[in-house]
Amino acid sequence: MHKRLALTLALVALAAGNTLAAVSPEQAAQLGRTLTPMGAEMAGNADGSIPAWNPNGTPVPAGFVAGSDDYIDPYADEEPLYIINKDNWTQYTRYLTAGTIAMFEKYGAEGWEMHVYPSHRGATRPDWYYANTLKNATGATLVADGQKIEGNYPGVPFPLPQSGLEAIWNHMVRYGEDTSQRYDAYYVDSSGSPVLATSAYSTSVFPMFRTPDEPVGDKPWAMLRINYEAPARRAGEILLVHEPGADYTAGKGRQAWQYLVGQRRVRLAPAVSFDTPNPAVAGTSTYDDAGIYNGSPERFDWRLVGKQELIIPASSYRFLFQTRLEDALGPKFLKPEYIRWEKHRVWVVESTLKEGQRHIYSRRTFYLDEDTWAAVAADMYDGRDQLWRLQYLYGADLYGRKAGYGSAYGAYDLLQNIYNLNGKAIPGKYQSGVDQDDKYFTPKGMARSGVR
Numbered sequence: 001m002h003k004r005l006a007l008t009l010a011l012v013a014l015a016a017g018n019t020l021a022a023v024s025p026e027q028a029a030q031l032g033r034t035l036t037p038m039g040a041e042m043a044g045n046a047d048g049s050i051p052a053w054n055p056n057g058t059p060v061p062a063g064f065v066a067g068s069d070d071y072i073d074p075y076a077d078e079e080p081l082y083i084i085n086k087d088n089w090t091q092y093t094r095y096l097t098a099g100t101i102a103m104f105e106k107y108g109a110e111g112w113e114m115h116v117y118p119s120h121r122g123a124t125r126p127d128w129y130y131a132n133t134l135k136n137a138t139g140a141t142l143v144a145d146g147q148k149i150e151g152n153y154p155g156v157p158f159p160l161p162q163s164g165l166e167a168i169w170n171h172m173v174r175y176g177e178d179t180s181q182r183y184d185a186y187y188v189d190s191s192g193s194p195v196l197a198t199s200a201y202s203t204s205v206f207p208m209f210r211t212p213d214e215p216v217g218d219k220p221w222a223m224l225r226i227n228y229e230a231p232a233r234r235a236g237e238i239l240l241v242h243e244p245g246a247d248y249t250a251g252k253g254r255q256a257w258q259y260l261v262g263q264r265r266v267r268l269a270p271a272v273s274f275d276t277p278n279p280a281v282a283g284t285s286t287y288d289d290a291g292i293y294n295g296s297p298e299r300f301d302w303r304l305v306g307k308q309e310l311i312i313p314a315s316s317y318r319f320l321f322q323t324r325l326e327d328a329l330g331p332k333f334l335k336p337e338y339i340r341w342e343k344h345r346v347w348v349v350e351s352t353l354k355e356g357q358r359h360i361y362s363r364r365t366f367y368l369d370e371d372t373w374a375a376v377a378a379d380m381y382d383g384r385d386q387l388w389r390l391q392y393l394y395g396a397d398l399y400g401r402k403a404g405y406g407s408a409y410g411a412y413d414l415l416q417n418i419y420n421l422n423g424k425a426i427p428g429k430y431q432s433g434v435d436q437d438d439k440y441f442t443p444k445g446m447a448r449s450g451v452r
Contacts, residue, residue: 023160028137031159037130038123039159040370041345045309049343050119053371058122058399066400069430073317074399075340078117084311085113095311095343097367099379099390102414107332119342120315123371123397123405125175128212129155142166147298149246152216154209156373157246164302164349168366170373171293173221173245175405176206177398182429183408184325187284187420192331197282197420199230203434205441208245218252221245223441226280227449234279236261238446241272248296259446266443274299275360281420285389285411286360290422292375292393292409293366299359300351307345310367312376314342316394320406325424333412333419339394345370346377361388369395372405382415389413394424398432406430 036042036053044052061074084092086108093101103112132155140152146165149157157173158166185198208221220242228237238259244252256272259265273295277283280290288295319328319338328338346367353362362385367377374395382388395407408424439445 023137025138027160028134031134031137038133038156050345051121053121057124058397060399064400069432071317071321071398075315080115080117082116083113084116095309097310097377097379098387102387106414110332112333113336114311114341115336116311116341119344121371129175132212133159144249147248152246154212154216161304164304165297167304167347167349167368168297168302171368171375174373176222178205178434180431180434181425183423183425185280185422186325186329187282187418188329190417194329196231198228198280201227203436205434216246219245225441240441240446253296257443257446266447281422284413284418284420289391289411292378292391299354299357301354303350305348305350308348309343310346311341311343313339313392313394314344315340315396317396319394320396320408320424321430322427324427325421388415
């Protein structure tokens, strides 16, 4: 058996037991050798449909202006290798999520299809991030029933995951760079009509990565502020979230605040979490659906299923940066010609609601891209264990930078026949970096800029 596959299977086998053994120095030494510095398999797959990782990153296309945020498609000249549609989808089920299979069963006859392009693997990170990831491989540990990481530096905490909790933590504190954008969020109702749910100005900063030589400790992973501009009933509202980098134990987890125009004051917002309906998409998804998954993992048991080759949305440059969202909204689903699919390897993580805990989902399956640790798809089940919703992330590596990742995400509701799309910048309104200082990301900063 190939050493790389043997290592993966050994780690998954460890996860099945009640006791987790520490990653050995010999296993960690595979980072940068047979594994990428972030823990992905460096080689391509057997038939070549998944290429080897490119340590030089995504190629910079001709016409790109250095330092700009106009991310033109570096693969614009490529054509689909094949199209999966109502006539042939059953030939590809081994490469499809349960949610994607359900989309073909429900909407295949109405035109749901997948345009599958050549796969690319150009995700890169700074050298200090790689060095910290190597430290974390043998030094980071989960404590407090998985609610806290100890001994980790700003990097991938568990590049060789031995449990579902370790893998989902990799997603929760994945690499981020400061960004600003204006965006519109829509949902499409059961009649096929698009409804504007939100227009907003969003800014995100990632304090955890500012001091790479220091342990994460109590530093926030991210500080997110959203200023809502539409619809009229929400104009002037502000949401501020501080997300922890390593600790969700009591009193140490998420902090959130809201400024409501009618009250003219800033107040704590503990309900901005878990399965509270997210008003950004008119309640058609939950707060912890944002970014496919976010927040404390405390309400679920987590199981690492293993790795799988899947066809997922990827290299979504045209959709993210050059497409008006309104043009891509079809009556039942996003118009297939706007979505690029590629075959990639993903980690599969299953979460099941703990006994005595409450959530509208009884279980969820997450699919984490091996190169970035970003969750790129999810299947969500209701209390009857019926597939209810599914999600996709539409992401793109930001070339011309050592690291960076643009994305939007959306959910399909199979029971109510609606879908949404959130977080996609209006073309020309995406900015790498922020113009505000850290005072902007405080409750006092919210109050100073609140509408009076």
